[in-house]
Amino acid sequence: MYKTILKDGYDEFIERKSKFIGYAFKVESEEEALNKIDEIKKKHRDATHNCSAYIIGEKKLIQKYNDDGEPSGTAGIPMLEVLKKENLTNVLVIGTRYFGGIMLGAGGLVRAYTKSAKIAIDSGIVVEMFTFEKTSIKYDYTFHGSITNILIKKGYKILDEIYTDKVEIIVHNKVGNKELKSDLMEETGGTVEIKILELVDLPVLKGKIVY
Known part of the structure; x- marks a missing residue:
């Protein structure tokens, strides 16, 4: 038995004028995850950042993240931690940010990207x-x-x-x-x-x- 999501998830919110969009995708391979990341980057090519994290495999052997220009440890790792906390695998989460002109600070970024992953996963519905x-x-x-x-x-x-x-x-x-x-x-x-x-x-x- 392992936990994943039933379907692709999506949600968004505004944090101090920055728009955050959360995506969650069910993926079966790293290649599929990377292709999906490229797809979202093209879709939101005007975004400030498209950060990502994914865990793949029933034994969770593949675990990767990318801050995409955000300060190290403020985006990809928090999203990866959400996947770990939910005990999910075969899931990719992407946090897209449109900068609104107000700096959020390291703590604010961690909270925002954590939220973007969580709301996307909730939208995708966790299943066993x-x-x-x-x-x-x-x-x-x-x-x-x-x-x-x-x-x-x-x-x-x-x-x-x-x-x-x-x-x-x-x-x-x-x-x-x-x-x-x-x-x-x-x-x-x-x-x-x-x-x-x-x-x-x-x-x-x-x-x-x-x-």
Whole structure:
């Protein structure tokens, strides 16, 4: 399991006449992060600064930041610290600043860039990524009602239903969860056929898969 964001995030605010724009992007590689940084720099080529930070990899092996001309330690590092505090990975944050004529000082810059990262991440919505088994459940028609009830009560979303000589239902079951198989075997007297089709990583928010 690891934490990331569900979607790209964006927000902005004014701090002592300087406009700060916060971006958060879900990225899968350093190349993708660097390309996105270049894209934002081109979009805001008239901005005073486009500072950035990112963490990539399930083990968080890639951690980089850039102050983009702001005093050392006042922009990139504070944004990187937000990612660390939230325990996020595969996330890039960019803080764009349009200088408003009033110096903020080192402390003010740290607070502003920290805020730009935080509001962008909040906009992107933090989720937990879990590995699920895309699972085929095949059984006799006589068990259709009871098995459907079991799945609904346990919060499973039925992805597909196939009707041939038997009923086949497709669901996502979290890796390591043996309760579903146990319940279905008990309900069908051991006649249910359960097959794992593939493993997929899916976002989970408040205990439920986000489709």
